[in-house]
Amino acid sequence: MDATLRRFSLFYFAYYAALGAYTPYVGRWVDALGHGGYVVGGMLGLWYGTRILGPPAWAALSSRSTRPGEWFFAGCVLSLALFAGFVFTTSAWALLTVMALFGLFYNAVMPQFEAMTLTALGSRPERYGRLRVWGSVGFLLVAGSYGALLDVTGATRFPWLVLPLFVLLVAAAWPHRHDSPPPPDPNAMADAGHLWKRPGVRRFLLVAMLMQLGFGPFYVFFTLHLQAHGHAGAEIGALWAIGVIIEIALFWQAPKLIARFGAAPLLQLCIAVTAVRWAVVAFFADSLAVMAIAQAGHALSFAMFHACCMRLMADFFPGHRAAAGQSLLYGISGGVGGVLGAVMAAVAWESPGGGTAAFAAGAAACGLAFAIHAKNSS
Structure with missing residues (x-):
């Protein structure tokens, strides 16, 4: 794999590594904070709800820009900043508010990146699987190890353990700040x-x-x-x-x-x-x-x-x-x-x-x- 495409693999790895910590273990963290099933369900419900709103809104904003890659990078930085808000929140309403804001940006950047990836592949779309598989590798490594890690550190340390993965996400997004997805189809x-x-x-x-x-x-x-x-x-x-x-x-x-x-x-x-x-x-x-x-x-x-x-x-x-x-x-x-x-x-x-x-x-x-x-x- 050439160096140009390797940077796409790195971002897939970082994005899904963070997801590999969030999806399996956010419920365990919320439960450890003393909240019940409705708050746990609300956290994941907002996660899916922002998947409906975030991507089209972000696409509409970035498509009007002459530098859409910078919007993509900004979305990753905002994902890191908003996830950091979990470090300082313990009440139910604070958790749900941070979740709603964090989810809007974290869910918005991947559809834009997918379009950027297909643009970079050009006439070689069959190579997509070789890039995307690194996302599954990232998810696998984190999801498979963070359960034992939380056993050692305690589930309440969850935000601190996940923050480095979002730092990696921002670092992986940096080389793509000048990339551009294809123009959207107005029809x-x-x-x-x-x-x-x-x-x-x-x-x-x-x-x-x-x-x-x-x-x-x-x-x-x-x-x-x-x-x-x-x-x-x-x-x-x-x-x-x-x-x-x-x-x-x-x-x-x-x-x-x-x-x-x-x-x-x-x-x-x-x-x-x-x-x-x-x-x-x-x-x-x-x-x-x-x-x-x-x-x-x-x-x-x-x-x-x-x-x-x-x-x-x-x-x-x-x-x-x-x-x-x-x-x-x-x-x-x-x-x-x-x-x-x-x-x-x-x-x-x-x-x-x-x-x-x-x-x-x-x-x-x-x-x-x-x-x-x-x-x-x-």
């Missing part, structure tokens, strides 16, 4: 609105949203659920690592599998496996071996499901309409589905059933997605 949203009416699109987006909703308990309470069932931080970190390792492995094989079996049948399999996975996590969390097997299901629940979605999106939103389709998928699945999943998980967590109820609800959401997709395929 993107008009295309999205038109293609929304195409046969199969709304049903597909509903299935994707329900799958993301089903992931709500996993992203919000998986660490706390395992902790409640007696697993140590090192074991929890290892379980997160298993999921990412197998995710990386299957991403490399996904194109061959889709070419052989087809995206729609594989998508149906992924949904079924995910429903079973959450049911297993709900009722067998005491067993480390069973949880390891459940985490191996991440290969289908996340990696193959995502690859199949991208293949189907290419059919639903061909050519120059791809950007419009991605905006719909990002907003409806990752945004709306993420917010609803966090809310559902928090309500279930605070019920008498606790983690069992939360993951059973996730399994039910995926079961509904399975039924909707099966009806569409019949």
